[in-house]
Amino acid sequence: MARERSWQDVIAITDLLKGDVTPVTFGSRELAIFDTIQGITVSMARCTHGAANLCDGYFDGVNIECPLHQGLFDARSGEALAAPARVKLRMIEARERNGMVQIYI
Numbered sequence: 001m002a003r004e005r006s007w008q009d010v011i012a013i014t015d016l017l018k019g020d021v022t023p024v025t026f027g028s029r030e031l032a033i034f035d036t037i038q039g040i041t042v043s044m045a046r047c048t049h050g051a052a053n054l055c056d057g058y059f060d061g062v063n064i065e066c067p068l069h070q071g072l073f074d075a076r077s078g079e080a081l082a083a084p085a086r087v088k089l090r091m092i093e094a095r096e097r098n099g100m101v102q103i104y105i
Helices: none
Strands: 007-012 021-026 029-036 039-044 063-065 072-074 080-082 094-097 100-104
Touching: 007 021, 007 029, 007 094, 039 094, 039 100
Parallel strands: none
Antiparallel strands: 007 100, 021 029, 029 039, 063 072, 072 080, 094 100
């Protein structure tokens, strides 16, 4: 029987790094929570090129740069913007509710 998807609390909004990327471990998942200029987005934390933790990269409010090889991703859509990154990030549906960041899993 397949498990039904639902919204899960991940982190309090007040615990986010404002205007930055916050690393969060949720179960066995390493997540990157981005406080973008257009709102909160969530992706898997590992770069699709070299598996470096994107939470250690440079974030400008829109794009996240991988700290290993400087691949670049749009933190709002996950799109790979600069080589060597070619595969987009796996984004996770997220929302803000009752002072919490929630993901739909």
